[in-house]
Amino acid sequence: MKITAYAATMQAVWFSEDMGETWLRPPTPTGGFYNEIRCWAVCTHPQRPGEVLAGTDQGLYRWSHEQQRWNYIPSPMDDLHILQIAQSPDDPKIIICGTRPAEIFISEDDGKSWQRSNLNAATECWFINTTRVTSIQFDPADADTIWITIEIDGVFRSRDRGKTWDHLIDGLRDNDTHNLVFLNGNNRRTILCSTEAGLHKSIDEGKSWQYMDIPQAPWLYFRSIQRKENDSNIIFASVGDKPSGEAGILLISRDQGQSWEKAALPEPVSSTIWWISTNPADPNLIFLCTIFGQIFRSQDGGESWRKMQRVLGEIRMIAWAPTPE
């Protein structure tokens, strides 16, 4: 299987056609957007091979593999920062974008029209001045249920695809939330939430959160968490000294977060690991990036890692998908 990896950076989106060994941007004269456009998010969907959505500081864009260019999608988000994008697993025409300031925009017709959701997130923040969306996930058990994390305003859940929202922060040591992972148990599921003040779990669908003491983590700043695609027991979590940080580690749990061990990265990271990317097309192929440009790749499900030689600028998200024939 041939794959393409995508890195959303502060200098546009970089593409790798050789498993992350080398990276290139589409040329500005033909590529569809400016090569120093700030890009925070890339999103692929199994039903849309060759298509990538990108969230930038100049609007939403869709990559066409056939045309080899980004095509602009008009939306009310042109003057916002589009930080997160999610597409419904069942229907790629349903697109949800999260922005800075922290708002949610939803399209149910493949981006032709948009509705701003009635999310009542905090509008001002002492620590970061303006709140922002850090993750969006469709609930694996119900496509009408959407979960988002906000920096800095906790966890929100909508059971009616964005019409109404529940604010779920009871028990969080800090509302600086970054990401969620859903774990299926025997009779109940567990949700993990990474925050600025450690990892938390909920066994009551987010109604309450419990802090998880993880001795292997030398710091409290948990950023990206990700489940291995074909094994809900295996979870990856990144921990940094701070945002953006000067040091960090990758933790692996093989028992749904009950115990953790430090992953053997081949060299130290120079900033916090910001994103971990998996794809069901190959559960063993995983990319991760640090916010200041390092890229690591695993081809054995996270057991071993290789650092890519190329260091990009500031990377906010990394993704990969099969390349169309």
Next chain:
Amino acid sequence: MTHYLYKPHVHGRNNITTPDILIDRLYRTLNTQYGVDLLGVGVKQLTSSVELQFSASKLTITPAYVLIAAGGGVLFGVGAEIDDETQGTNANFILVARFAWRLKYLQDHFDKMKFVIKVGPVSEQQIIEEIDFSRFPSPATLIEQLNPQGTELPRGAMIIATTTGIAHQINVPEIYQVNIADTHLDRGLIHRVSLFSSEQDGREPRPIPRYAIGPTTGDIEHYI
């Protein structure tokens, strides 16, 4: 504001370029009994937004094509003038889409171009008018008024070209779409704008805004 930063996606034959262009001279066409004049207007009326809010319950919307000075040749875009007559001329919007073509690739087939105006949500759109491009003043005529010796527009100039007798009375709320279809090259320039009423709050009950503190594990000096 003395300039507007226009950010078009200029569709060429096999590519898209995205020059950011400062517009600091904006003209509307003024149709008189002697012909077409250009009337300078403030650039603050320009917008590429896809959502606009009005206090009026009815708007007059006039479809337009747009000429933009650019280094690689005049750009050709689509737009509209939106008049909220309850607010006077200063409240008007001049819409210009973020999609454009190079004028030089159109000049031989203006007769194959037409406006198609639609209203309604994407899934239920209705055509309210189709207008041959020939009913509008020709681009060459307008360019000549700003540059009698040449075929290019002066730097920073944008012209919004309308024609007499074509305007639409649109109730608010509504979704209005203006499209210039180029049947020769089988492509179109589209701008769709959602028109909202300032009288209707779609977010009621509207809560009081909240603020967040941030790291609660440290000592926080209250900032207000």
